[in-house]
Amino acid sequence: MTEVTAAPPATSPGAAVTRGGADAPRVTGRRRSGLRRQRLEILLFVTPALALMAVFVLYPVFSAARMSLYSWQGFGPMDDFVGLANYLRVLRDDVFTDAVMHNFIIVFASIAVQLPLGLALALLLNRRIKGRGLLRTIVFVPYVLAEVIAGVVWFQLLQPRSGILEQALSSVGIPVPEQGFLGTPDLALATVFVVLTWKYLGLAVLLFLAGLQGVPDELHEAAQLDGASWWQVQRRIAVPLLAPTIRTWVFLSMIGSLQLFDMVWILTGGGPANATTTMVTYLISMGTQRSNYGIAGAASVVLFLIGFVMALAYQFLVLRRDTKADA
Amino acid sequence: MRRSGRTALSVLCGSAVLLTATACGGGEESSAAGGDDNTITWWHNSNNEPGRGFYEQVAADFEAANPGVEVEVEAMAHEDMVDRLAAAFQSGDLPDVYMERGGGELADHVEAGLVTDLSDEVPDTIEKLGGNVSGWQADGQTYALPFSVGVVGFWYNTELFEQAGITEAPETMEDLYAAIEQLKAAGITPLSVGAGDKWPAAHYWYYTALRACGQEVLEDAVTSLDFTDECFVEAGEVLQELLATEPFNPGFLTTPAQEGATSASGLLATDQVAMELAGHWEPGVMQGLTEDGEGLGENTGWFAFPAIEGGAGDPTAQLGGGDAWAVSTGAAEGSVDLVEYLLSDEVQIGFAENDMGLPTNPAATDAVSDPALAQLLEVRDASPYIQLYFDTAFGASIGGAMNDSIALMFADQATPEDIVDATMQAAELEK
Numbered sequence: 001m002t003e004v005t006a007a008p009p010a011t012s013p014g015a016a017v018t019r020g021g022a023d024a025p026r027v028t029g030r031r032r033s034g035l036r037r038q039r040l041e042i043l044l045f046v047t048p049a050l051a052l053m054a055v056f057v058l059y060p061v062f063s064a065a066r067m068s069l070y071s072w073q074g075f076g077p078m079d080d081f082v083g084l085a086n087y088l089r090v091l092r093d094d095v096f097t098d099a100v101m102h103n104f105i106i107v108f109a110s111i112a113v114q115l116p117l118g119l120a121l122a123l124l125l126n127r128r129i130k131g132r133g134l135l136r137t138i139v140f141v142p143y144v145l146a147e148v149i150a151g152v153v154w155f156q157l158l159q160p161r162s163g164i165l166e167q168a169l170s171s172v173g174i175p176v177p178e179q180g181f182l183g184t185p186d187l188a189l190a191t192v193f194v195v196l197t198w199k200y201l202g203l204a205v206l207l208f209l210a211g212l213q214g215v216p217d218e219l220h221e222a223a224q225l226d227g228a229s230w231w232q233v234q235r236r237i238a239v240p241l242l243a244p245t246i247r248t249w250v251f252l253s254m255i256g257s258l259q260l261f262d263m264v265w266i267l268t269g270g271g272p273a274n275a276t277t278t279m280v281t282y283l284i285s286m287g288t289q290r291s292n293y294g295i296a297g298a299a300s301v302v303l304f305l306i307g308f309v310m311a312l313a314y315q316f317l318v319l320r321r322d323t324k325a326d327a
Numbered sequence: 328m329r330r331s332g333r334t335a336l337s338v339l340c341g342s343a344v345l346l347t348a349t350a351c352g353g354g355e356e357s358s359a360a361g362g363d364d365n366t367i368t369w370w371h372n373s374n375n376e377p378g379r380g381f382y383e384q385v386a387a388d389f390e391a392a393n394p395g396v397e398v399e400v401e402a403m404a405h406e407d408m409v410d411r412l413a414a415a416f417q418s419g420d421l422p423d424v425y426m427e428r429g430g431g432e433l434a435d436h437v438e439a440g441l442v443t444d445l446s447d448e449v450p451d452t453i454e455k456l457g458g459n460v461s462g463w464q465a466d467g468q469t470y471a472l473p474f475s476v477g478v479v480g481f482w483y484n485t486e487l488f489e490q491a492g493i494t495e496a497p498e499t500m501e502d503l504y505a506a507i508e509q510l511k512a513a514g515i516t517p518l519s520v521g522a523g524d525k526w527p528a529a530h531y532w533y534y535t536a537l538r539a540c541g542q543e544v545l546e547d548a549v550t551s552l553d554f555t556d557e558c559f560v561e562a563g564e565v566l567q568e569l570l571a572t573e574p575f576n577p578g579f580l581t582t583p584a585q586e587g588a589t590s591a592s593g594l595l596a597t598d599q600v601a602m603e604l605a606g607h608w609e610p611g612v613m614q615g616l617t618e619d620g621e622g623l624g625e626n627t628g629w630f631a632f633p634a635i636e637g638g639a640g641d642p643t644a645q646l647g648g649g650d651a652w653a654v655s656t657g658a659a660e661g662s663v664d665l666v667e668y669l670l671s672d673e674v675q676i677g678f679a680e681n682d683m684g685l686p687t688n689p690a691a692t693d694a695v696s697d698p699a700l701a702q703l704l705e706v707r708d709a710s711p712y713i714q715l716y717f718d719t720a721f722g723a724s725i726g727g728a729m730n731d732s733i734a735l736m737f738a739d740q741a742t743p744e745d746i747v748d749a750t751m752q753a754a755e756l757e758k
Contacts, residue, residue: 074413075416075436076435076440077439160577162599178577180577180578182578183580183581185738188581267581268523269523269581271522271523271580272523273580273735273738285727290724291722291723292723
């Protein structure tokens with residue numbers, strides 16, 4: 001902004017010389033007023049967005065950070081300053097450290113499973129096969145479904161005994177766990193992960209398909225003329241050229257996994273026996289359910305920091321290549 | 328009236344992560360305490376008929392009897408009310424008349440100066456309600472008037488009991504174990520429990536503690552937060568014995584309490600299990616979960632939590648809780664009169680006739696028409712004392728820690744000592 005406003009005086013003398021001295025002040029005046037108008041317009045259009053951002057993003061972040069330093073039950077004055085005690089409690093709480101662990105398991109499992117699966121599906125759906133449009137839609141539908149609705153559907157499918165899934169499995173002789181997939185602590189997180197993969201695979205496929213459209217046909221043709229097989233074309237051309245898209249998807253997946261909440265809340269509520277807690281379910285149960293707003297605040301700041309550091313690290317270490325290449 | 332569990336609303340709120348403090352629970356502004364001196368705002372959760380209409384009429388009658396006073400009634404779903412109240416407590420912008428669940432929660436509100444002391448305002452009504460008000464007292468002062476107090480016990484399906492050849496309701500834990508065995512032998516799942524919501528599981532421990540510990544020990548523990556008495560460990564041991572009989576519905580660790588046909592209440596209502604430990608709200612919940620709106624209908628049976636052999640607790644003491652009307656600090660003039668009117672013989676009789684709960688005013692006892700509720704009322708009034716749900720009594724923070732560790736015991740991941748330790752640790756942090 002300041003650079004833009006600094007520009008007119010530098011150019012206006014030139015204009016003054018060609019058009020004659022008397023005109024000069026008027027031109028600059030008009031330009032100035034034009035600029036002022038422009039600035040006013042920018043202000044007009046940007047202010048609502050900034051105000052919303054301040055009210056709904058900056059203020060809550062700030063208030064969570066402030067809350068984390070107090071012992072506060074959600075009403076009355078916030079005056080019991082406890083320093084970093086809430087952070088100590090959060091970091092020493094096994095439920096929270098387990099929750100962090102669950103988040104990271106989901107982060108890495110998502111990348112390890114959804115990336116190859118999504119890539120394979122995208123490459124497959126990029127070929128000219130019968131019913132391609134339909135198949136693409138089917139893969140993408142779960143992603144379009146509201147998370148809560150998908151969660152409730154899966155919750156019912158996974159009901160022990162009466163759920164369709166268990167009945168189907170038992171009917172073909174596959175043993176099902178005594179307490180159901182969601183009710184067995186050792187299986188619950190894996191089950192949640194399967195549902196998440198079902199839900200979010202569509203996004204990976206969609207992004208990869210879009211990325212594949214950017215791979216020029218000539219390259220394919222040239223490779224084929226050189227006698228490359230389909231596999232070789234994919235491995236040597238499609239996938240490498242898809243790398244920026246893959247890196248972006250990994251970033252989105254990572255952030256999504258760290259903030260994981262809705263699906264877990266619907267399917268298990270963090271149970272059984274805290275087997276599926278995530279950082280967000282922890283802070284919700286501490287905050288809104290137990291009225292330990294200070295502890296919830298501390299947990300949310302820790303979540304924020306973990307997300308922030310990972311996002312920055314990823315930007316610097318991985319995504320920098322992409323942004324540099326663009327520049 | 329129901330105890331709240333996981334709700335869709337908290338899901339929506341939760342997904343906003345950092346926004347929880349400000350964005351959730353807001354709702355539109357309503358004229359609150361101190362706004363208009365002649366308008367009383369009143370929030371309640373009877374948002375279905377006949378309760379909703381009944382309270383409209385009550386408000387109209389009160390307005391007619393008190394010219395110049397206006398009552399602004401807001402009926403909302405229970406979960407909505409809980410969320411809006413939480414937001415109201417945060418902002419200090421409370422309705423004039425609202426619901427309090429008593430115990431530690433109320434004590435915290437009192438400490439924060441948000442509730443009006445009613446002791447000297449309506450002494451006659453307090454006396455009339457007798458022991459029912461004990462859950463809503465702090466330091467000997469009464470801060471809210473309970474209009475419905477219920478007790479927790481086993482609701483059971485009389486037909487399934489018959490099928491299994493059980494002729495008498497269990498009176499001791501041994502009887503209960505025998506019944507569980509008989510039901511299992513008949514191919515019937517004995518019990519459902521919504522351990523996913525934790526508090527339904529916790530109710531088992533509350534009851535074993537109530538049976539294992541004497542009244543004095545419990546009363547002492549509630550105020551001193553000292554749980555070192557041996558009986559609290561014994562409570563856990565008895566619960567472990569019960570758990571060892573594996574009486575619960577498959578997947579009970581993630582079963583919700585009251586939502587849908589696959590919830591603990593739903594399983595009982597649809598003949599999938601024979602019994603469930605639940606409060607006075609259960610018939611109403613089951614009616615809402617069955618297509619014909621009948622719940623278990625005439626197959627509904629109820630028996631009190633069995634006695635523990637050698638337990639110091641009175642086997643006729645019951646675990647319970649309820650809802651009370653409170654007046655916020657600085658409320659509009661006439662708010663106390665409205666609360667007094669809500670507990671009057673007239674309103675309580677109407678409340679009972681509409682089967683809206685278990686009235687606390689003795690004058691309304693005979694007006695309860697639902698046989699199941701009438702039976703509960705008898706049990707309640709015959710019990711020497713009603714122990715308020717521990718989580719409510721201790722407040723959300725300690726109660727939550729307690730419930731968590733009890734739920735862990737249901738997953739075989741906590742010992743009787745762990746429950747006591749977890750509770751005392753949480754209590755330590757409160758001091």
